[in-house]
Amino acid sequence: MKRGQFWAVAPLVTPAMAILVLFFGTLSVMITYSFLPSTGMGQIGEGFTLENYQKFLGDAFYLSYVSRSLVLSLYCTAITLVLGYLVAYVMYRASPTARLIIGLILVVQFFTAYVIRTYAIMLILGRNGAVNKLLLNLRLIDEPLQLIFNELGVAIGMVLVSIPFMAFPIYSSLHVIPRNLELAAHSLGATPFNCFRTIILPLSLPGIAAGIIIVYLFQITAYIIPGLLGGGYFDMIANLIYNKAMGAMDYPLSAAASVTMLVISCTIVFAAQKLFARLSPRG
Amino acid sequence: MRPTMRSISPLTKTFGYAVIAFLVLPLVVLVGVSLNAGVEQNFPPSGLSLRWYANIVNRDGFLNAIQMTMILAVISTASSVFVSILAALAIVRYRFFGRDLLLTAILSPLIVPQVVVGMAFLVTLSAIGIFKSMIALLLLHSVITVPFAARVMVGTLTGARVSLEEAARSLGAPPWKAFILITLPLIRPGIAAAAVFAFVTSFENFTATQFLVWDRTTLPVEIYTYVQTESDPTGAAMSSAIVLTVCVVVLVLSRVLGLDMLTKR
Amino acid sequence: MKNTVEIRNLTVRYGQTVALRDVSVTLDASQFITVLGPSGCGKTTLLRVLAGFVDYDGHVLIGGEAHDGTPPHKRGIGIVFQDYALFPHMTVAQNIAFGLRMRGWKAAAQKDAVTDAIQLLRLDGLVERYPDELSGGQQQRVALARAIAINPKLLLLDEPLAALDKKLREDMQVELRQLQQRLDITTMFVTHDQEEALALSDKIIVMNHGEVRQLGTPMEVYDHPSDRFVADFIGTSNLLAAQVVGREGNMLLCHVADGILVRAPGAASDGADVFLSVRPERLRLARQNDRIAHDNDVPAIIEHVTYLGHRLKIRVRLADDSRIEIDQPNSGAFSEGDAWSVGETANLTWEPRNTIVIDE
Numbered sequence: 001m002k003r004g005q006f007w008a009v010a011p012l013v014t015p016a017m018a019i020l021v022l023f024f025g026t027l028s029v030m031i032t033y034s035f036l037p038s039t040g041m042g043q044i045g046e047g048f049t050l051e052n053y054q055k056f057l058g059d060a061f062y063l064s065y066v067s068r069s070l071v072l073s074l075y076c077t078a079i080t081l082v083l084g085y086l087v088a089y090v091m092y093r094a095s096p097t098a099r100l101i102i103g104l105i106l107v108v109q110f111f112t113a114y115v116i117r118t119y120a121i122m123l124i125l126g127r128n129g130a131v132n133k134l135l136l137n138l139r140l141i142d143e144p145l146q147l148i149f150n151e152l153g154v155a156i157g158m159v160l161v162s163i164p165f166m167a168f169p170i171y172s173s174l175h176v177i178p179r180n181l182e183l184a185a186h187s188l189g190a191t192p193f194n195c196f197r198t199i200i201l202p203l204s205l206p207g208i209a210a211g212i213i214i215v216y217l218f219q220i221t222a223y224i225i226p227g228l229l230g231g232g233y234f235d236m237i238a239n240l241i242y243n244k245a246m247g248a249m250d251y252p253l254s255a256a257a258s259v260t261m262l263v264i265s266c267t268i269v270f271a272a273q274k275l276f277a278r279l280s281p282r283g
Numbered sequence: 284m285r286p287t288m289r290s291i292s293p294l295t296k297t298f299g300y301a302v303i304a305f306l307v308l309p310l311v312v313l314v315g316v317s318l319n320a321g322v323e324q325n326f327p328p329s330g331l332s333l334r335w336y337a338n339i340v341n342r343d344g345f346l347n348a349i350q351m352t353m354i355l356a357v358i359s360t361a362s363s364v365f366v367s368i369l370a371a372l373a374i375v376r377y378r379f380f381g382r383d384l385l386l387t388a389i390l391s392p393l394i395v396p397q398v399v400v401g402m403a404f405l406v407t408l409s410a411i412g413i414f415k416s417m418i419a420l421l422l423l424h425s426v427i428t429v430p431f432a433a434r435v436m437v438g439t440l441t442g443a444r445v446s447l448e449e450a451a452r453s454l455g456a457p458p459w460k461a462f463i464l465i466t467l468p469l470i471r472p473g474i475a476a477a478a479v480f481a482f483v484t485s486f487e488n489f490t491a492t493q494f495l496v497w498d499r500t501t502l503p504v505e506i507y508t509y510v511q512t513e514s515d516p517t518g519a520a521m522s523s524a525i526v527l528t529v530c531v532v533v534l535v536l537s538r539v540l541g542l543d544m545l546t547k548r
Numbered sequence: 549m550k551n552t553v554e555i556r557n558l559t560v561r562y563g564q565t566v567a568l569r570d571v572s573v574t575l576d577a578s579q580f581i582t583v584l585g586p587s588g589c590g591k592t593t594l595l596r597v598l599a600g601f602v603d604y605d606g607h608v609l610i611g612g613e614a615h616d617g618t619p620p621h622k623r624g625i626g627i628v629f630q631d632y633a634l635f636p637h638m639t640v641a642q643n644i645a646f647g648l649r650m651r652g653w654k655a656a657a658q659k660d661a662v663t664d665a666i667q668l669l670r671l672d673g674l675v676e677r678y679p680d681e682l683s684g685g686q687q688q689r690v691a692l693a694r695a696i697a698i699n700p701k702l703l704l705l706d707e708p709l710a711a712l713d714k715k716l717r718e719d720m721q722v723e724l725r726q727l728q729q730r731l732d733i734t735t736m737f738v739t740h741d742q743e744e745a746l747a748l749s750d751k752i753i754v755m756n757h758g759e760v761r762q763l764g765t766p767m768e769v770y771d772h773p774s775d776r777f778v779a780d781f782i783g784t785s786n787l788l789a790a791q792v793v794g795r796e797g798n799m800l801l802c803h804v805a806d807g808i809l810v811r812a813p814g815a816a817s818d819g820a821d822v823f824l825s826v827r828p829e830r831l832r833l834a835r836q837n838d839r840i841a842h843d844n845d846v847p848a849i850i851e852h853v854t855y856l857g858h859r860l861k862i863r864v865r866l867a868d869d870s871r872i873e874i875d876q877p878n879s880g881a882f883s884e885g886d887a888w889s890v891g892e893t894a895n896l897t898w899e900p901r902n903t904i905v906i907d908e
Contacts, residue, residue, distance in 0.1 A: 009373045013385065016370035016429070020388050023426050026403035027395070033406045083302045090299030093291040102303060104533060109306055111529045113487030115503045116522040119510050120309035123316050123324060123519070130312050130326045163306060192290055221396035223490040224507065238398040238490065245494065251406050258399040269394050378563075450633035452620040453599055454698060455650030461621075468637050 027262075034255035041249050052256035062240070066260070069237040072151065073219035076158040080215050081208065083159065084166025088207070091167070092174040109164040118228045121157050122148060125229070149231035157229040158219050165218060166211040173207025174200070209276035216272075217265055237261060310526050317519035324516050335520035345521055348505035351420075355501065356485040359424035363432040363481045364474060371436035372462075376445065386437065393430045400427065401491035408495070415497040423495060427488060428481040435480060439473025472540050479536060551611045551701045551734045552577045553598065558606035560593050560758075567593040568604070569758040575736060575751075580728050582737045582745040585755035586781065591738045594755070595704050598736065599627055611701055621650070626695030626733075628708045632687045634679040640666075640690050641675045647698035665693040668727070685716050692724075696731060703728070703735040709744065721748055742782045746770060754778050770827070776906050779825045786831070786872045787906075788824040792816050799900060806867035810844040812903035825904040828875035833862060833888065834895045844903065848872065848896040850888050862888060864896060872896060 034052050037045040056062045091102045109117065124130045125147040132144040147153050177200065185195045223238035230236070235243070237257065245254035312326045320330025339345050373379070374386050392400065404423050408414045443466055451461035489503040496504050502525075510518040553575035560568040568590045575581045583591040596602045598610075600620035608615045615623060635643050644665050645658045653661070666672055669689040679687055688708060695703060705724075709717045725748050728735045739745055745752050746766045754762045754769060754777075762774040773779035776787065790802040790810070795818075799811040802824060816822055832843075839845060848864035851871070855878075862874045874896070888894065 005377060005379065009377050009379050012369040012373035015366040016385070016389055016433075019366055019426055019429050022422060023392060024388075026407040027399075029407040029410065030399070030403040086295070086299045087302050087306075090291065090296060090303070093296075100537075104537060105303060105307060107533050107537070108310075108526075108530055111483050111487075111533060112310070112526055113489065113503050113506075115487070115489050115507050116313070116525060117309060119506065119518065119522055120313035122510070123312050123326065124309055126324075128323070128325065130308075133326070160305065160309070163302065192292070217394065217396070221398055223398055228507070228510065238396065241398050241402060242493070245402060245405060254402055255406060258396075258402040261396050262399050265394055265396055265399075444631065444633065446629045446631055446633040447635060449599075449601060449620070450627065450629060450694075451635070451646065453623070453625060453627045454647035454694070455621050455624075456646075457619070457621050460650070465635055 030255045031259055033252050034259045036252050038250050038252040044252060052252045053260075055253060056256045056260065062257070065235065065237045065240045066264075068234075069220045070264075072155060072236075073158070073216055073222075076155055076162070076219055077212060077216045080159050080162045080166050080219075081212060084163050084211060084215075085170055085204075085208070087163060087167040088170035088174060088204075091171050106164045106167060110168075114161060114224045115228075117161055118157055118224050121160055122228055125153055125156060148229055149233050151230075151234045153229040153231075154226050154234045154236075157225040158222060161225060162215045162218060165214050169210035169214065170204055170207035173204040173210075177203050205276070205279065209272065213269060213272045217268060221261060221265065313519055313526065314523045317516050317523040319516045322515050324514065324519060335516040336524065338515075338517045339521050339524070342517065344500070344505050344509070345502070345517075348500050348502040351499055352486055352502040355420055355424045356482050358421060359428045359485045360432075360478050360481040362425050363428035364436075364478050366429055367432040367436040367477060368474065370433060371440045374437060375440040375443075389433045390430045392427060393434075397427075397488075397490035401494035404491065405494040415495070417499075419495045420492065420501075423491060424485045424488065427491060428484050431480040431484050432477040435473055435477040439470050439477075443470055475536075475540055553702060553734060553736070554607070554609040555594075555597075556607040556609075558594075558597060558604055558608070560590075560597060560602055560604045567758055568597070571606075571758070571760055573753055573760055573763055575734055577734050578732050579750040580725060580735045580737065580748055581751045581753060582739060582749040583753045583755060584739060584742055584745040584781070586740060588757075589755040590758040591740075591755050592706060593758075595627075595706050595736060595738050598702065598704055599623070599625060624698065624700055625702045625704060626698060626700030627704045628688075628691045628695050628706065630707045630710060632679075632691040632708075634687055634690055634694075636679050639676050639678055640671060640682070643679070643690055644694045644697050646694065651698070661697055665697045668696075669693045684712055685720065688712065688720065692727070696727075696733070700733065703733045705735065705737045707739055708737075709739075710741075717744075724748065746782070754781065756781075771904070773825070773904060773906070776823060779823075779904060779906055784828050784873050784875075785825045786828060788826075788866075788870055788872070789868065790822050790824045792818055792820045792822060794818060800905065804866075804868070805846055805870065808846050808867075810846070810903070811900035812844075812905050813901055814905035816905060816907050820907060823906040825906060826872075826898050826902055827904075828861070828873045830902040831872065831874040831896060831898050832876065833864070833874055834897050836895070839895055839897060842900070843897040844900055846896045848894055850890055850892045850894060852890065853888055860888075864894070866896070 033044060035048050035050070037047065037049045037051060039045045087102070087106075091099055094102060122129070126132070127144045127146075127148070129148075131147060132141075135141045136144065147156065181199055181203075182195055185199050190198070220236075221238050222236060223242065226234055226236040226239055230239075238261075241254045241257045241261070244250050244257065315326045315328050316324045317335055318331050318333070319325055319328040319335065320332035323329065370385070370389060374382055400423070404419065405414070408419045408422070413419055447465050447469070448458075448461045451465045452458060456464065487503055488501070489507060492501050493504050493507075500508075502521075506518055506521055509521075555574070556572050558568050558571040559566065571590075571594065583594055585591050593602060597604050598608065600615070600618060600623050604616075606616075610623075610625075635646065638646070641662050644662045648658045648661055662675075666675060669692055671686065671689055671693060674682065674686060674690075679690070682690065688711075691708070709720050709724075712720060721744060724737075737745075737748060746769075749766055752762075752764060752766055752769045753760055756777050762769055762778045764772075769778060770782055773782060773785075776785070779785040779787070788804050790804045790812075792800050792802050793809075794801040796811065798813065800814050800816060802810055802812060802822065804810055804824065810824070812824055833848075833850075834840075834845075846866060848866050850862060851865050852863040854861040854863075858878055860874075860876055860878055862876070864872050864874065866872060
């Protein structure tokens, strides 16, 4: 560090360092707990042990939570990608007024707590909810559909809640594509579809990559959506961690599960970044 | 039709707007349900009444939760914006060992799952013994709001022209005066945006917060338990009140700050 | 010693890169000195060292006083930045008064000084405007007004005219020079535009890769470039590879392009490989019946003629495939059907004393 610069930088950076110590400190304690034996009721014993990981990773029951979280989120992210791209594209092509309105709608979604958005979806999908009421009135069904408290409800909820997270990064990428590119392509004879396929889509790849990472991470670690829309019948990994910690008070086991989720999340982020860096066109 | 710059096939357009409608629909239903005259959570509402909004006041749980949530949000917003401005100044204006690492570390809570953060705070704070306390929640919220504020502040300061501060210094202003008189006024929109994101993050946080609540809870937690246990529209009313407030705030902010600032996530 | 600037053994490093390498120059008091060079040559770094924004090894003395370690806000130097750096949230008057405000001047005194500056820089009527309501030229003048309002001992200008269009730039060049002379401030002007440098300066410092290549008056730098870089950077150099084969009086005899003998002033050893440079306007294309005795004379083939209205630029090729550019006034021969045509052979002639010998 250059002379004199240390004294300028240090005070600026100290508060942030305090926050980081707090954050990484708590994470370290949690990681430590995952290697300690559990003696029930939130108590822990002495000594390093791998029993929590063995219990968690060795038991098909626990692993099923992990796998169902990873797998369902895969499907949901794919669907979210299509729908989110649609929204971003419509916004990209819209008139300035329409774009403003769509933007405001998306921002409102962002700023509204997940709990509220999920509850609102419950009201639509429930047995007495809007969807069933409509289908019954139109006599398309005789009995209300079970759209809630099952995997389907959770899936629908995850997609709906995630769409804004996908739309925004994709729109950001689309937004910066120079208008001239399309004009050039058209003048060279490209149909609108070709233009989309060869120009717009590749250039929106960074946004797609960002969106996929954000959405997938969000979905595999979701708590509220499986909690409310799953009603206990489709708990995901986050629900398991909470239940084990607050219900059974088995801190070490929950810690081990948390560490596993952390490792999975970090891996996904790094792997996806490497993958997309390789795939995306230069510039 | 010859392709124009704004050309989009009608089919795509229809589907796109349909998806957007599906984003709006739940909130519309929510508000509708909250206006029910009866106890049933019907949509369309059977009879219109504001009684459930009035009922919010009767529920101590909600009132206390509102208070708790606001206190947490205001304090953690202030602290994280403060931390972020300082850290962003260091990161953007100086080259020092570990600078990139620092930035990554500050933003890292963004990729750590909320449930893991909650777990980490739970075990640590209960081991220390400050579990189930205001301090615990304040610590948690201070931490989770920082990355959001920091991201905005780093972006803002990257765009802020250093030459302005240098000009001020060359004219005789010591560095701190140059910052306060020149840079600060010009990054006000950025600070406002950072504060907004921090506030929203703290206000709506559920998954991590629920690990640390006891008799006293925050609003999201209160709503969550309410809608699972009770079946009258009060929960919908409380939620709608928040949604409508958000709408108003977003409209005002988009006027004052411009939509661009709000979408800089 | 009044506001002479002395720079001694100045070295600046950014990490592994050396931006300035052991630079020593003196800027004489009250002179307009231009630092000229391509991007990355270190000229802006030099300016920032004087301003106090960069750490360095070496010594800087302004008016005889050492300034190493003095922070920018205590240096009393006026700076005009490339992007003008006008405070967007302050009016023109507030911008100009800023330095005075920092020095604790009373409001009345500030107002007087601002009024003087406004008149000097012809900014009347713009006092209450904000920077984004001004044209580029007006912004530039406000930046100048702000810098001189504090009565600086040194004025630093970092490519201030770069953003202006050609006509405006030329007007501003004149105005700038007149202002500097009127205020009698030592001024350092940074630019990559060599025409600008030649037009404005008392002295020019030519830099490349962090080093000073030449310090001299415009005439010295143009007519007697010290090395190939300076010859190339200022004007067109028209370099010819040559070999010294002897002397005649105070002239060197050299072989160029397929063994043609030419004369050039200078001193170099027999057999040395040198470069000869002749400025385009000192070359003349002649036909067989048009040659002057004692002139250097090399056969050339015409490759391209560019008509510029008041001048003609003609590019020719010599026997050794080197390209030479000739710049001659449009005397009317072009329009009279007497013009040069591509592919025609002609004689490239010039007076020997106009040859510049560069021996690196």
